[in-house]
Amino acid sequence: MASTLIQFRTEDTEKIKSIQILDKLGLTLPAYLKMCMSRLNQEQGIPFSMKLNEADTPGIRALEKAGKIAKEYNISDMSPDEINAEIADVRK
Structure with missing residues (x-):
């Protein structure tokens, strides 16, 4: 199966915080993003609540x-x- 590169911009602090959290969970940022896309496809939608608090x-x-x-x-x-x-x- 062919793979593709996906890029997007985010604030440095958001990226750093995310990496710190994922590191504690034993995950990398690319692995997490792949998981998110996989769940999106499995669920055929956002796999978590999108309601406003x-x-x-x-x-x-x-x-x-x-x-x-x-x-x-x-x-x-x-x-x-x-x-x-x-x-x-x-x-x-």
């Missing part, structure tokens, strides 16, 4: 809360002009 997403939580409030007060269908007018009124 709710604790890491305060902006998303704020938007969700704003959406719930808008529905509660029946203002979820406001136009941008109506929203800006409300904001202007509050700032007065």
Whole structure:
């Protein structure tokens, strides 16, 4: 089977940290990357969760809360002009 070279850029510190972790696990960076690609192919997708941690997403939580409030007060269908007018009124 033919092999191919894959290259990409990353920060030096990320590479060093990764190599240090892999060294403790008895792996090399190329071996780890090959394992990742192999699992990707076996799973036919990312072999781990790609969900955002709710604790890491305060902006998303704020938007969700704003959406719930808008529905509660029946203002979820406001136009941008109506929203800006409300904001202007509050700032007065």
